[in-house]
Amino acid sequence: MHRISTRGRWPGLCAWALAWAAWPNLATGAAEPAPTLSLPQAFERAWARQPEAQALPERRASGLAQREASRAWTPEPVAVEASVRSDRWHRREGAQELEVGVAVPLWLPGERERAQGLAEAQLQAVDARALLAQWQLAQALRERWWALQRDREDLRAAQERLQASQALADDVARRVQAGDLSRADRHQADAARAQAQAEQALAQAQAVASEQALRALLGLAPGEPLQPADAPEPEPAPDAAVPAHPLLQALAAQAASAQRAEALAAAQSRANPELTLLQGRDRSARGEPSAGSVTLGLRWPLGRSERHRATLSAAAAERTELEAQLARERERVDAERHSAAAALVAARAVLAAATERARLATETRAFFDKSFRLGETDLPTRLRVDQDAAHAQRELARARIDLNRAIAQQRQSLGLLPQ
Template identity: 35%
Template sequence: MKPVPWFVSCAIAGSVLVGAAPAFAQPPHPSPVAPAGTTLRQAFEAAWQRAVQSRESEAQTERARAEQTAAGSLWAAPPAVELNHLSDRVHSNAGRKETEIGIVWPLWLPGQRGARGVAADAEMKLAHAQTQAARLRVAGLVREAFWKLSAAQAEAASTAAQTRYLQGIASDVQRRVQAGDMARADALSARAELLEAGSIQGEADQRRLAALAQWRTLTGMESMPQLLAPSRAGLADPALPADEHPELRVAEQAVERALKRLDAVNLSRRDPPELSVKYREESPGYGEAPQRGIGIGLRIPFGTDGRNAPLQAAALGELDVAQATQQRLRERHEADLALARGALQSAVRQLDDTRDRAGLLRERAELIGASFRAGETSLSDLLRAANAAAQSDAALARQQAALGLAQAQLQQALGILP
């Protein structure tokens, strides 16, 4: 039996990345493949539905909606009912008593209702921007988990192919030892290399299972979208204004909300005035006719520094913090974007170098394999060449996934969802 050509392992590792491995070269533990039509976008949406950030965003939106409802109310605060009753039964018991019932309506100050409404609208816009930013953060987790699993699967397939190749070499060497063509020491060396390859394969499988478990926890899916190598056509930056990045939108809306809250504070220099309408019934004593009347009252609180200064200081502090946060976030975004572009360019160069190196080692191993079968090269030289080629193939598989991750991280820095 002729040994299996070593370069089959290279074909297997590459086929994992393009999703087209031949039937005879499937790994011993097949990588999960998502149902037809499953995309990274669907995996992201599934992860978003499971994420705690999704519940937080919903609660934030509900709070903003409640503030809009309160700002649209006819009254500055909930109306109140007043009840008063006075009787002399305990003292003189002359039959004198007074009963008063009234309704109190807090009124909006001029311009206050509009300012509160604008502030509530800014709160709703901020909640929407925070939802988009939270979705982007979850998308980053999904992308990272996806490409981590991609690399683990490719490496596991590469090590499995190398193990099968060494199994073929060990079997062929054993037959040649039995035929007297090779020494027993060669069989022991081949067997030792096979055992080491099996150990490496086991470690790669464990990493694959760990990455798959992380993927399942994140998305709730038992499988992942079909693995595809990133295309060079998708390496250019999409046309996207910097201000459209969700994190920058959050900072911008936080400044806007702080400004509107400051306006609302400036237009609320005192507590709301209260309009009251009261009905009063008074009985002077036994046998006397009761007296009734309706009254209208207006209560106007004064605005003092003791009330206004803390509120205005808090509003100004919130605005200052929001503006500083926006400036720092812009600087960090520019740095992250430059770093992501540099990482992508580096990943492209490394992939080209790794592919060239893998091709050279593949050709070298093919030549040494032919020389070994012709009896011109020792087994140790063949095993060294095969191991070097297998390591290069595994590095190529990892670098292919690294390129995909670098491209995904650039999209993340640009604020693009899957």
Template identity: 35%
Template sequence: MKILMLGAALLLPLAAHAQNAAPRGRAAATATQNGSLSRHLEAALALDASLRALEAQQTAAGARGVTARSAIAGPPSISGSFRSDTRGPRDQREMEMDFSAPLWLPGQRGALSGTVTSSVAEFGQRIALRRLEVMGLLREAWWEAAEARRSVQFARGRLGTAREIARDVSRRAELGDIPPTEALLARNETLAAELGLAQAQAQADQSVEAYRVLTGGLEPNLPVEVVRARRAHHPALLAAEATLAHAEARQRLVAATPRDNPELGTFLRQENGVGTNDATSIGLRFRLPLATEARNAPRRAEAQSEVTRAVALLAQARRLVEAEVARARAQLAASEQTLTLARQRLSVANEQEQIALRAFRSGETGTFDLYRVRQLRLEASNEEGRAGIEANRARSRLNQAMGVVP
């Protein structure tokens, strides 16, 4: 009996639909899959601390836009002073109040606005990349659970056939057709199958629980993924490009800020006292810091190093994405070929087992020969089920390599 790969609760329908109903069935399965994947992904992302941190950093980066939209380059300031003659404040005194604000340098405001925009965009792409990373964790956890559940179904099938053969062996041993030692062989195989089922069920429970921890309690009951068409831009490439754009924006800001911001202020001065005419004066103050190479050279070098690093990381990301896609495609082709061969082997093994079972029941062969043929069929069935899981896992990994996120 051929063991189902994932169990009835996890498999897509295996029976062929009528030709006119197949497109509707495929469309419905795809829609269900997309909805389930999206729901499970959002549940996992809601628990992901790294994503929450990136979103908070994006909000903080956007808050810097308030400065770029301001009419002045920074917060204004108020200062004051008071002076008195050595004879005492009653004889002669002077008070001064000062209000000043930093001014934008030519092109500085636009350059700062560019860094804000590029920073927000960079964090947006990093968030998209993190979604892909969490989707990768979700896919791997799903297929681990699927493989564990397949092992449970296989173990149940093994136990069922072991009990069936054990009943035939026990009946023939009672009739004296075969020696009692062969009945012990059947009993031993049944116990081994029961042990295998218990171990497989424990592993499946652990894998399912790991998936539930990742998604906050959702069960791994997604349908099999299909390979999607490759997207024009991979999230890793978009994130690297956004990092480069932000580094270039920072470089432009450094070029537009060769000196600290000048300041323009107004002051109010009042003088009075004995022997002094009371006077009040108003004036302007202007402060212009000078550009020096000691200030600007380190800033230019640091900005250039960020651009150089971003360019190198973008080139590396392109190579890695292309290599990962090529590797995933090769893995999918190999796994599909393996699945085809495993199915052919299982078909032959099933036929061998049926022949051996009929021969055993008619007394033409012994118990040991039957179990040897049965073991071959069990191995073929296990390999076919595992090959099916690996083929589906390879499809998911190809989607992951191409940056597909539902």
């Protein structure tokens, strides 16, 4: 039960602030607790909303169709040819010639095998791009997830600070009326309470902003509850086998596709040849018997065009760029892994120091609280000690969350998805 005092210099503002601080607890007591949402559950929900996830089945279907096309016997479908030649428009002697046949496109030497290799590489690149999109989504989700955890913890600390400052202001007001303290002490207590009110309002606004950012990523309705679990992700074992990084997998798949595309462009030095088979029947004049014939033809384009050289150069440039980018990203990924490991070690050290500081600050506050009640300590010293203790508790809560965030960042640097 929260006390709302109207004594002091700003009674209306104090009552509003305490009522606002009590509202989340009252709302929680009036309704059933919201179900806890784990990080893997949030990741699955966020991934289902991504455009890459929704387009993935069609992209895979396209890759499978391209692979089947590269395995066909001809690079293009067989065409049917038909032609009729007659003299009815000029001589009208009944001469007529009819030809019906098929035109079969042929693969160039080595083209079919290289087309199959390109299709397989592109199909693998589809899955690699999907994994890269998941990894990028995991990074955004982890950042917003732990930002909300930290902002909510700051809000809780600000509410506790406001309640403590209000209790102290009430105690100082009673002692001022009793003549034990001066009005200047009361003003200092009221000023500390006002500062706590401002900190609580800022923390509330920051927590709302972080919650809305996470809601937008998850696609939650305005009235849908959001209670993220504060459990950390499992920390990877130092000797555990780590799969290839999604970013490096995607770049390697793109580089392999570019290499296969360059090989295919080198094989496609000219247009595809065509084999034609025609069945014909003709007569020289009206009343003459018809004669049949079979025609077998081969169409083979000659020479290399400037368009082929341009295509080959563009494919080579794409391959070179992707291979260079892959080498640079591999170096950057290695550096990020070392940085994440160092940050995790630092987070553990900060948590240990913050735990010790919070313990000492809490004990010190208890000492000065007792001495203040006995009149052995002045109010400014008591306010300073309270502020130090509150700051130490807030830094301890932040250090716990920062350790969980450091574990998440290490998993992110290793290319591991939430689990």
